[in-house]
Amino acid sequence: MVGLNGITKRKVIMANEAEADAAVVNDMLAQMARDVAGESESGAAVAERMRRAEPARTTTPHKRQGPEPMPVASKASLPAPVPFPARTGVAIVGLPDPNKEPEVVEAQAGLTRLSEQRLALVAEITALETALGLKPGASAKDVEKLAVQLLAAGQSDADIETLERLRTRVRRLAGAEEIASKKVRDARELAVRRLSAEAAQRELVPACRAKALALLALIKCDWEERGAADRLRAGGFNPPPATFHSDLLDHWQNRIVCNLVQEGHLTREEVLVVMPYLHGI
Structure with missing residues (x-):
């Protein structure tokens, strides 16, 4: 009887839930019919109807809920990026600047001389074009057209010939x-290559040597740490855990x-x- 009573109770509960769902559906259908007929309902009534139609959310008090989502940091709360210091323009003490090497200075002087000549001719060309009534940088077709007009008017075309000669000179310069600029680049590359070895001997090699000696000292400390632990074990004691170990500190295969x-650092x-037991040394 107990089992039958339990089944009966479940059936009653299911029937009640079905009736409640049917009532909600009928309510929604009736409202839709009223809307079609031209009736309206207030926003509060619509909210109440939607709340009733939403299935109930049940939570178990003794069950642990999931972790709360982590808050998203805003741009204002993020730390500002720290710019790295510029590494350009650093001079090596005791070494000359590659740009001041004799071959670089000579090549740069040649480039500067050509550039000054070209700029002077460009200024002269601009003044001559203005005197002839031409636009700055007028095309060869316009210049030829002006020369024909001058000859047709019985005037000399000597200025036109001068303009063409100057333009040809500018193109050659x-x-x-371009050739002089390439010579400057090549001369600077040679100077940098020649000075790089000396700069490395003064700046990089000592730092590499200090780093290599520091690694050797760390390997020695690791060896002493292992020896101390072995002595404790030999005396019947339990040594504490070691600090750390890495393949970088291997005494046999390193x-x-x-x-x-x-490389000459050690x-x-x-x-x-x-x-003393290192292989391949």
Whole structure:
């Protein structure tokens, strides 16, 4: 009987829910009919009807809800980017500027001389075009047309010939400037290549040497740490966990240390004192 009563109760609950859903649907259909007929309802009534039609949301109090979404940071709350310092224009103490090398200075002087000549001719051409009534940079067709008109009027075309000669000279100087500019670039590249080795010896090699020695000292500390732990174990003690270990500190297979020896940043004798069992040294 208990089982039948439970089934009966569930049937009653399902029937009540079906009746409630049917009532909501009928209410919505009736409202649609009123809207079609020209009737209207207030916004509050519409909101109430939609609230009633929405299925109830049930939550279990003892169940833990999901984590709340993380707030999205606005642009105002984000930290401003920190610009990196510019690395251009840094001079190496004791080394000349590549731009001040003799071959670079000579090539640059030639380029400057050609540029000044071309600019002077351009100014002369502009003045002559203005005197002839031509627009600045007039085409060769317009210049030829003006020459024909001058000859037809019985005037001399000497100024036209001068203008054409100056324009030809400017074109040649422009081509010469391109060649001179290439010479400047080549001379500077040679100077930079020649000074790079000396600059590296003064600035980079000491820093690389210090870094290599620091790595060797760290490997020695790692070796001492391992030895201390072994002594504790041999004495029957439990050593605490080690700090850290990395392939960079390997005492037996360490290709980085071998490369540092080959590149001259470390000597073989220095390495063997700290790493007597290193392979490939």
